[in-house]
Amino acid sequence: MTQTETPAAERPAxxxxxxxxxxxxxxxxxxxxxxxxxxxxxxxxxxxxxxxxELAWRMLSRNYGADLCYTPMFHAKMFADPNPKYxxxxxxxxxxxxxxxxxFCANDPDALLAAAKLxxxxxxxxxxxxxxxxxxxxxxxxGSFLMEEWELVSRLIRKLHExxxxxxxxxxxVFSDIEKTVAYAKMVEAAxxxxxxxxxxLREQKGHKTGLADWAKIRAVKxxxxxxxxANGNILYFEDIxxxxxxxxxxxxxxxxxxxxxxxLFSGKVLPTWQMAEEYMQICDRVPTKNAFVRAHLFKLFxxxxxxxxxxxxxxxxxRTMEETWKFVNDIKERLIAEAEAQxxxxxxxxxxxxxxxxxxxxxxxxxxxxxxxxxxxxAE
Numbered sequence: 001m002t003q004t005e006t007p008a009a010e011r012p013a014x015x016x017x018x019x020x021x022x023x024x025x026x027x028x029x030x031x032x033x034x035x036x037x038x039x040x041x042x043x044x045x046x047x048x049x050x051x052x053x054e055l056a057w058r059m060l061s062r063n064y065g066a067d068l069c070y071t072p073m074f075h076a077k078m079f080a081d082p083n084p085k086y087x088x089x090x091x092x093x094x095x096x097x098x099x100x101x102x103x104f105c106a107n108d109p110d111a112l113l114a115a116a117k118l119x120x121x122x123x124x125x126x127x128x129x130x131x132x133x134x135x136x137x138x139x140x141x142x143g144s145f146l147m148e149e150w151e152l153v154s155r156l157i158r159k160l161h162e163x164x165x166x167x168x169x170x171x172x173x174v175f176s177d178i179e180k181t182v183a184y185a186k187m188v189e190a191a192x193x194x195x196x197x198x199x200x201x202l203r204e205q206k207g208h209k210t211g212l213a214d215w216a217k218i219r220a221v222k223x224x225x226x227x228x229x230x231a232n233g234n235i236l237y238f239e240d241i242x243x244x245x246x247x248x249x250x251x252x253x254x255x256x257x258x259x260x261x262x263x264x265l266f267s268g269k270v271l272p273t274w275q276m277a278e279e280y281m282q283i284c285d286r287v288p289t290k291n292a293f294v295r296a297h298l299f300k301l302f303x304x305x306x307x308x309x310x311x312x313x314x315x316x317x318x319x320r321t322m323e324e325t326w327k328f329v330n331d332i333k334e335r336l337i338a339e340a341e342a343q344x345x346x347x348x349x350x351x352x353x354x355x356x357x358x359x360x361x362x363x364x365x366x367x368x369x370x371x372x373x374x375x376x377x378x379x380a381e
Contacts, residue, residue, distance in 0.1 A: 014151075046058060046254070064269065071102045072090065073105050074102065091119070103171070112156055117165075127168070154188075157193055173201060174202060196229050214233075230250055241253045262276075284322065294322075305332060
């Protein structure tokens with residue numbers, strides 16, 4: 001399927017060019033499935049995450065099966081400011097960082113276009129964030145707090161579609177009503193979005209109210225639009241990826257939180273946390289990364305260990321240099337290896353041999369249960 005022209009009688013005033021005129025203006029700009037295929041038909045996608053999907057993390061994720069990465073969400077007005085301080089602090093890329101989509105939040109079409117023009121030649125597309133549910137987005141009037149302002153959303157996307165040399169995409173949340181969700185997605189497509197990512201949660205589903213994403217609504221969007229759709233939500237294990245694709249019919253699956261806890265998610269591997277930390281730190285040695293970003297990632301990677309090893313948690317909290325952070329990584333690696341070697345073999349983590357439970361998920365608990373069952377049988381004999 002291809003995107004269809006909005007009938008002239010239904011065309012909003014801010015649609016100043018027809019689709020044929022846009023194609024003539026940007027004859028080489030990719031659209032829909034051509035864009036998707038040009039990026040290698042990505043199935044495994046790292047989500048845009050504020051202060052957390054920075055270049056070093058994208059590089060690590062690509063080492064473990066990520067086909068496409070989004071940048072953190074950038075504030076368009078600040079990004080386009082003549083003073084480049086914010087842009088230089090936030091935006092990093094290199095020759096290995098492709099395909100990549102740069103995400104912006106905005107409520108001013110002109111500011112959005114100005115920011116987007118600054119990444120032309122360095123990105124495969126520009127994404128509009130329409131899903132951020134945090135209070136800062138409400139205060140700043142962007143993200144999911146534009147969901148009721150369909151004309152503004154359409155103007156933002158259309159501004160890029162009619163004036164930017166690279167494609168525009170969008171990431172949305174769902175409404176409680178499935179028909180309204182589908183109508184919203186079709187409006188986003190009509191405005192010019194060439195890929196739509198659907199986070200299957202309501203705006204209110206955040207923090208302790210996060211709950212489950214609604215894959216049925218994602219499937220409904222997929223069946224209603226003619227551009228590629230990515231699904232976001234409910235990806236906790238590698239096995240969830242194919243299940244999501246089967247249930248929704250989407251082209252790709254995006255992970256945010258789980259990617260932060262397990263950057264090897266898309267490879268299907270289950271690796272020691274200290275190994276992931278070491279590899280990330282080695283990348284940060286080559287790619288200068290803000291200390292705050294590095295520490296935040298390490299807190300995520302070692303989330304199960306730090307509540308136990310509180311002295312090391314304090315050490316990480318106080319780390320301010322790469323040398324101090326490396327010392328923490330080496331110290332916790334040594335501690336965790338010693339802890340593992342002291343365990344009974346039935347409880348020891350073996351990344352090469354993780355058993356499968358009755359639902360088809362690899363789970364170290366399943367291995368312990370199988371070992372315990374075998375020991376019980378041997379004892380009975």
